[in-house]
Amino acid sequence: MKYRMALTAVSVGVVLVASSMIHAGQRGGGGRGAAPPAKQAAPFDLSGYWVSVITEDWKLRMVTPDKGVYDALVLNPVGRKLADGWDPAADEKAGDVCKGYGAPAIMRLPTRLHITWENDNVLRIDTDTGTQTRRFHFGNAVPPAGEPTLQGQSVAQWEFAAVRGGQPATGNLKVVTTNLRAGYIRKNGAPYSDKTTVTEYYDLHALPNGEQWLSITTRVEDPVYFSRTMTNTSDFRKLPNANGWNPSPCSAR
Amino acid sequence: MRKTVFFVIAATLFAAVAAYAHHSYGATYDTSKEVQVKGKLAQFVFRNPHSFVHVQAPDEKGVQQRWAVEWAGTTQLDNTGVKRDSLRVGDEVIIVGRPSRVAGEYRLLMVTLKRPLDGFSWGTRSGEIVD
Numbered sequence: 001m002k003y004r005m006a007l008t009a010v011s012v013g014v015v016l017v018a019s020s021m022i023h024a025g026q027r028g029g030g031g032r033g034a035a036p037p038a039k040q041a042a043p044f045d046l047s048g049y050w051v052s053v054i055t056e057d058w059k060l061r062m063v064t065p066d067k068g069v070y071d072a073l074v075l076n077p078v079g080r081k082l083a084d085g086w087d088p089a090a091d092e093k094a095g096d097v098c099k100g101y102g103a104p105a106i107m108r109l110p111t112r113l114h115i116t117w118e119n120d121n122v123l124r125i126d127t128d129t130g131t132q133t134r135r136f137h138f139g140n141a142v143p144p145a146g147e148p149t150l151q152g153q154s155v156a157q158w159e160f161a162a163v164r165g166g167q168p169a170t171g172n173l174k175v176v177t178t179n180l181r182a183g184y185i186r187k188n189g190a191p192y193s194d195k196t197t198v199t200e201y202y203d204l205h206a207l208p209n210g211e212q213w214l215s216i217t218t219r220v221e222d223p224v225y226f227s228r229t230m231t232n233t234s235d236f237r238k239l240p241n242a243n244g245w246n247p248s249p250c251s252a253r
Numbered sequence: 254m255r256k257t258v259f260f261v262i263a264a265t266l267f268a269a270v271a272a273y274a275h276h277s278y279g280a281t282y283d284t285s286k287e288v289q290v291k292g293k294l295a296q297f298v299f300r301n302p303h304s305f306v307h308v309q310a311p312d313e314k315g316v317q318q319r320w321a322v323e324w325a326g327t328t329q330l331d332n333t334g335v336k337r338d339s340l341r342v343g344d345e346v347i348i349v350g351r352p353s354r355v356a357g358e359y360r361l362l363m364v365t366l367k368r369p370l371d372g373f374s375w376g377t378r379s380g381e382i383v384d
Binding site for chain 2: 230
């Protein structure tokens with residue numbers, strides 16, 4: 001049985017410890033010499049299985065809202081007009097049922113993540129919801145941009161907090177995604193365009209009881225259909241194993 | 254040691270402007286009052302549904318307390334110039350907020366925040382009200 005948790009916001013708040021205090025910097029050594037591979041340089045280990053914890057906007061995330069429900073979105077009049085014309089049957093007929101599972105939206109859906117290192121400089125995230133795959137390219141591992149895709153092209157870097165003597169390195173992951181195919185920021189047809197840029201920050205939080213939580217801050221900028229930047233945080237709890245991993249296809253509804 | 258700056262403006266004139274969009278803050282905070290605290294930022298949690306700042310500052314008796322100040326959500330803050338790294342632990346800040354309805358609770362609903370060191374501020378311009 002899937003374990004879509006709906007814990008209280010209080011429990012999440014306890015977990016979130018000064019994530020925003022981190023600022024970019026070099027990890028020791030003043031940046032001399034060749035940079036180590038991203039996998040080796042990582043200030044924390046993201047690999048493993050994670051489950052989304054839906055503690056807010058439940059009715060907007062756990063089910064597909066009706067047409068016209070745009071709460072918490074930032075659509076401009078053009079975007080709203082397009083959303084009002086949402087026709088899931090047409091998407092199904094066109095075989096284009098994954099438009100609500102693109103990079104700007106996928107981390108807000110109820111899903112599990114399986115995070116692995118595809119190689120030393122490519123971090124891979126698979127979702128069971130919609131069976132999507134994202135690849136975060138570090139350093140020189142960024143391939144040439146091809147045709148726009150739902151998951152786009154993601155360039156990643158570790159950002160390190162200033163290190164004090166004897167203290168372990170801490171930091172966060174920053175990911176910028178472009179080259180996106182247009183899709184839905186919400187499955188009820190609220191659009192984002194192919195001009196969208198997604199900037200994400202991944203922060204890991206360790207609890208005294210041994211639990212690990214991942215907080216993702218996501219900024220979505222769309223000059224075409226948004227009136228302003230949309231910024232959200234989404235939370236995931238680490239799982240001990242793959243139990244509950246349940247790949248499911250995209251749905252247009 | 255910074256001297257306590259703590260005062261309560263018991264005025265009803267603020268109540269009328271508590272035009273919050275969708276949250277009933279009046280159940281948690283006394284929206285007819287304002288409290289000012291001045292101290293060092295201990296934590297900034299930039300997140301949904303609402304962000305929080307925690308400030309180590311004295312209460313009305315001069316006793317150091319950790320104040321939890323409820324702020325706006327990330328989209329609103331981001332669009333009013335507050336980013337995840339805008340505030341840092343140790344920053345000296347002056348915060349005006351609505352106090353808790355529960356006596357002895359050191360929590361506030363953000364009205365204004367100022368950082369004298371560089372003039373950074375929030376709460377005085379259009380749109381800068383906790384939504």
